[in-house]
Amino acid sequence: MQAPIAAVRARKPATSLSSARASRRKALLGTLNAAAPEWGSIEHIETLPFGPLLTLERFRLKNGLELLLCEEHSAPVVAFHTWFRVGSRHEKVGKTGLAHLFEHLMFNEVEGRAAGEFDRLLEEAGSEVNASTWLDWTQYNAATPKDQLGLVVQLEAERMSRLVLREPQVTSEKEVVANERRYRVDDDVEGAVSELLWATAFKEHAYRWPTIGWMTDIEGFTTEDCTEFYRTFYAPNNATIVVVGDVAEAQLLGRIAKAYGHIAPSALPLEDVQPEPAQLEERRIDVSKPTSTEKLLIGYHAPALGDWDHPLLSLLVEILFGGRASRVHRRLVRELELASEVRAFVGPFKDPGLTELFVSCREGTSAEAILTVIDEELARVKVEAILQEEIERGRARFELGLLAGLDTVDGKAQTIGFYETVLGRPCAAFERLDAIRNVSSSELRRVARKYFGAGQRSIVFVRPQAETTTGEKQ
Amino acid sequence: MNAPSEISRPKVLIETSHDLPLVSISVGSKSGSIFDPEGLEGLTRLSGRLMRRTAAGRDPQDIDAQIDALGASLSVDVSPSAAALQGTVIRRSLEPFVSLVADVFARPGLAEDELGRLRRETEADLVEALDDDRGLARRWFRKKMFDGHPYGRPVSGVSESLKRITQSDVAACARRLGERDGLFIAFSGDIEGAEAEELAARIVAELPASTKIEDTTPEPVMRPGRRLVIVDKPERSQTQILIGGLGTHAADADHTALLVGNTIFGGTFTARMTQEVRSKRGWSYGAYSSLPIDRRRQAFSMWTFPKAEDAAPCIALQIEMLSALRAKGVTKKELSWAKRYLTRSHAFTVDTPSKRVGLTLDAALYDLPDGYYDDYLNRIAKTTLDDVNRALSARLPEQDLLFVVVGTAADIRSNLEAAIPNLEETEVVRFDQEV
Numbered sequence: 078m079q080a081p082i083a084a085v086r087a088r089k090p091a092t093s094l095s096s097a098r099a100s101r102r103k104a105l106l107g108t109l110n111a112a113a114p115e116w117g118s119i120e121h122i123e124t125l126p127f128g129p130l131l132t133l134e135r136f137r138l139k140n141g142l143e144l145l146l147c148e149e150h151s152a153p154v155v156a157f158h159t160w161f162r163v164g165s166r167h168e169k170v171g172k173t174g175l176a177h178l179f180e181h182l183m184f185n186e187v188e189g190r191a192a193g194e195f196d197r198l199l200e201e202a203g204s205e206v207n208a209s210t211w212l213d214w215t216q217y218n219a220a221t222p223k224d225q226l227g228l229v230v231q232l233e234a235e236r237m238s239r240l241v242l243r244e245p246q247v248t249s250e251k252e253v254v255a256n257e258r259r260y261r262v263d264d265d266v267e268g269a270v271s272e273l274l275w276a277t278a279f280k281e282h283a284y285r286w287p288t289i290g291w292m293t294d295i296e297g298f299t300t301e302d303c304t305e306f307y308r309t310f311y312a313p314n315n316a317t318i319v320v321v322g323d324v325a326e327a328q329l330l331g332r333i334a335k336a337y338g339h340i341a342p343s344a345l346p347l348e349d350v351q352p353e354p355a356q357l358e359e360r361r362i363d364v365s366k367p368t369s370t371e372k373l374l375i376g377y378h379a380p381a382l383g384d385w386d387h388p389l390l391s392l393l394v395e396i397l398f399g400g401r402a403s404r405v406h407r408r409l410v411r412e413l414e415l416a417s418e419v420r421a422f423v424g425p426f427k428d429p430g431l432t433e434l435f436v437s438c439r440e441g442t443s444a445e446a447i448l449t450v451i452d453e454e455l456a457r458v459k460v461e462a463i464l465q466e467e468i469e470r471g472r473a474r475f476e477l478g479l480l481a482g483l484d485t486v487d488g489k490a491q492t493i494g495f496y497e498t499v500l501g502r503p504c505a506a507f508e509r510l511d512a513i514r515n516v517s518s519s520e521l522r523r524v525a526r527k528y529f530g531a532g533q534r535s536i537v538f539v540r541p542q543a544e545t546t547t548g549e550k551q
Numbered sequence: 552m553n554a555p556s557e558i559s560r561p562k563v564l565i566e567t568s569h570d571l572p573l574v575s576i577s578v579g580s581k582s583g584s585i586f587d588p589e590g591l592e593g594l595t596r597l598s599g600r601l602m603r604r605t606a607a608g609r610d611p612q613d614i615d616a617q618i619d620a621l622g623a624s625l626s627v628d629v630s631p632s633a634a635a636l637q638g639t640v641i642r643r644s645l646e647p648f649v650s651l652v653a654d655v656f657a658r659p660g661l662a663e664d665e666l667g668r669l670r671r672e673t674e675a676d677l678v679e680a681l682d683d684d685r686g687l688a689r690r691w692f693r694k695k696m697f698d699g700h701p702y703g704r705p706v707s708g709v710s711e712s713l714k715r716i717t718q719s720d721v722a723a724c725a726r727r728l729g730e731r732d733g734l735f736i737a738f739s740g741d742i743e744g745a746e747a748e749e750l751a752a753r754i755v756a757e758l759p760a761s762t763k764i765e766d767t768t769p770e771p772v773m774r775p776g777r778r779l780v781i782v783d784k785p786e787r788s789q790t791q792i793l794i795g796g797l798g799t800h801a802a803d804a805d806h807t808a809l810l811v812g813n814t815i816f817g818g819t820f821t822a823r824m825t826q827e828v829r830s831k832r833g834w835s836y837g838a839y840s841s842l843p844i845d846r847r848r849q850a851f852s853m854w855t856f857p858k859a860e861d862a863a864p865c866i867a868l869q870i871e872m873l874s875a876l877r878a879k880g881v882t883k884k885e886l887s888w889a890k891r892y893l894t895r896s897h898a899f900t901v902d903t904p905s906k907r908v909g910l911t912l913d914a915a916l917y918d919l920p921d922g923y924y925d926d927y928l929n930r931i932a933k934t935t936l937d938d939v940n941r942a943l944s945a946r947l948p949e950q951d952l953l954f955v956v957v958g959t960a961a962d963i964r965s966n967l968e969a970a971i972p973n974l975e976e977t978e979v980v981r982f983d984q985e986v
Binding site: 130149151152153154193196197200201202203204205206220222225248249250251252253255256257259260263264265266267367368369370400401402407410411414417418437439440466469470471473474476477480481483484485486542 | 675819
């Protein structure tokens with residue numbers, strides 16, 4: 078989710094729209110709006126450069142639905158993503174995991190269609206369909222052959238307003254989610270430990286519970302819970318549609334107005350966020366798991382994605398932990414041979430999250446020995462200057478990561494939708510690269526001092542359990 | 552066999568697109584891990600990685616730093632039948648990146664101390680892999696499915712085999728991987744044909760004219776009967792289940808029909824398996840079947856991961872579904888649906904230059920029949936209901952099945968044994984046993 082980038086080629090001016098095209102669009106919108114359903118009139122808001130070669134058009138329907146369109150004609154395919162500004166942060170204690178369960182239920186049944194018909198029709202159309210939920214958002218993505226886009230628009234609009242929630246689908250889907258939780262968390266060492274870290278680091282903010290939810294909450298959901306959640310959050314004025322690919326603007330706008338123009342906006346609730354109080358003392362947890370080696374997971378409180386320091390901290394983490402040439406990886410894996418794996422990640426969230434550091438020890442190495450080395454390296458960056466060549470390497474890794482993520486229409490739509498939903502700036506991936514373009518060693522040192530204080534961290538030590546199994550053959 | 556080849560130019564594959572300032576390069580060879588001598592499992596992968604780390608005799612840390620500075624990635628991927636050096640680079644750094652790739656093949660340092668370090672890293676990775684239940688199921692399925700066949704041997708090796716590998720073994724393997732005429736070089740992205748040809752020539756310029764790599768691997772044979780292998784791991788709330796037998800070969804006359812049949816059975820989110828296992832019963836987050844291809848016949852397998860209590864009924868259901876599929880086949884309606892799905896979704900197998908060139912490279916490395924991918928849509932269109940149902944009945948295994956289950960044996964064993972009719976053997980293995 079980190080956003081490297083590179084303006085490798087000269088950028089087009091932000092407003093490259095020709096006056097002829099603007100006139101054509103004005104005429105088109107006039108025609109469409111004259112015949113639009115009650116909530117379907119469309120306004121063109123702005124044109125934005127998306128990287129050096131592409132542009133992004135922002136439209137808004139009368140019902141508040143945002144539409145971001147990026148025409149790209151390299152292959153006869155289109156990505157159609159719907160991003161809802163609702164994630165696990167909007168849940169309540171005792172109802173954790175509802176946003177994620179709901180994501181599953183959105184594939185079940187809509188009025189006038191049989192259960193499962195949504196998936197069946199889209200697969201028959203050759204579409205690749207999926208969805209994901211995280212702390213701040215839920216997104217639904219369909220990549221489709223260009224000649225099947227009309228079906229995708231129709232079905233996505235239907236489930237935004239006419240979803241059917243009833244038994245036995247709700248109970249069956251709860252069981253599927255419980256199995257997903259067993260797979261991703263309960264029987265997975267890293268998943269279980271990550272959940273523990275966030276629950277330790279956060280005491281007030283909704284980021285303290287996992288997106289998949291606690292098992293007891295998953296088991297307890299009712300159809301009424303789901304219906305209330307749907308009515309509250311699944312509204313056009315709480316969503317952004319992102320379309321990338323081989324599509325003509327006029328045709329798309331006509332379809333969108335027709336399909337979504339009947340959906341009324343909702344009165345969205347005021348968000349009830351509890352800010353996380355500053356952590357002043359280190360927190361430590363020790364757990365045993367059925368694993369062969371010790372693990373270490375550290376979480377430092379980190380700035381929100383929109384904070385000016387976020388890209389700088391991300392660059393610093395890249396220099397310290399990103400790839401084999403990074404400082405900590407080189408010491409722990411190569412020189413000292415204490416670890417088999419080193420990873421780090423600055424959470425890309427709307428509110429302040431965590432910088433997670435994960436290390437898997439080699440056999441015979443203690444997590445404490447790893448922690449000593451990490452502390453030495455963090456202490457170094459707080460006093461010594463980082464070499465310019467290290468900064469440039471980190472920046473190049475950012476840039477490669479961004480470009481590689483834009484390979485497909487789906488990747489572009491994901492990048493646009495994510496930054497639009499979390500920051501309200503769909504091209505922010507490129508802004509982040511600009512932000513680290515001329516960063517100095519002293520700025521990185523300031524960031525290290527600010528975000529790597531010992532009192533700001535939580536640590537989970539994972540110890541291997543004693544073995545309990547034996548082999549035999551009959 | 553081993554006759555000197557007269558081919559002096561590499562086989563170059565190119566897909567151009569200027570949409571992004573990125574170039575991807577794959578240098579592939581048919582020389583995969585099946586060429587690892589018995590007892591030296593892991594040799595090809597270890598050698599390929601050591602070549603990448605010690606190009607031109609340089610310090611591995613310098614190489615890693617250079618790759619990062621270029622805005623590039625470079626890794627070695629080894630399968631039983633092929634090995635490939637794969638990289639992506641920001642266009643502005645293409646020249647120095649290609650020089651590095653050339654050094655990997657032409658001047659690998661293969662330093663003894665780095666070999667030792669890499670061996671220890673690999674051993675640590677094998678220990679780490681024990682945490683991954685799905686990976687455990689896959690490795691045990693491969694080992695037991697292809698017991699005694701080169702496909703059954705571990706690509707990454709095991710601790711003992713890695714310890715046996717010497718520098719001279721690695722040097723010999725590096726020569727094999729760097730044989731010019733055995734290489735296929737694929738470029739995709741922001742590069743034109745003439746430039747790609749020139750860079751490919753640079754990559755192989757210093758490589759020796761080579762001997763032909765001949766794959767003498769026999770066709771695998773399935774052991775008869777039904778066997779259950781429980782990979783015993785403590786405190787599993789869930790199981791990882793793989794069930795299968797011998798599958799398809801790209802040269803089979805009924806290959807395409809079998810792929811279509813598998814699409815209906817377990818190839819998509821709305822296929823029979825997902826509907827029955829996930830949607831109706833909620834037993835498993837995923838339920839799929841697959842029919843991979845290789846130079847020899849590969850396996851057919853079904854994958855589910857129900858909670859421990861549901862493992863036995865889930866297996867019983869899968870056996871029943873497989874039996875019904877073989878006996879009754881698929882319907883005309885299902886076939887029409889599958890053909891539309893396969894035809895339309897093909898757009899996503901060719902929507903980027905790297906995917907397009909990847910198909911061409913695979914066809915070359917895996918000896919796929921002429922026009923395998925080019926003619927794919929035609930073959931799908933021509934497939935009839937009879938073709939599919941004959942293929943399913945003839946090719947899918949039912950009595951000769953391997954069941955691999957990762958779970959806590961004490962909790963699941965008796966129920967699993969009761970759920971599998973005509974079970975001939977149960978073997979319980981420790982999850983931390985090397986495989």
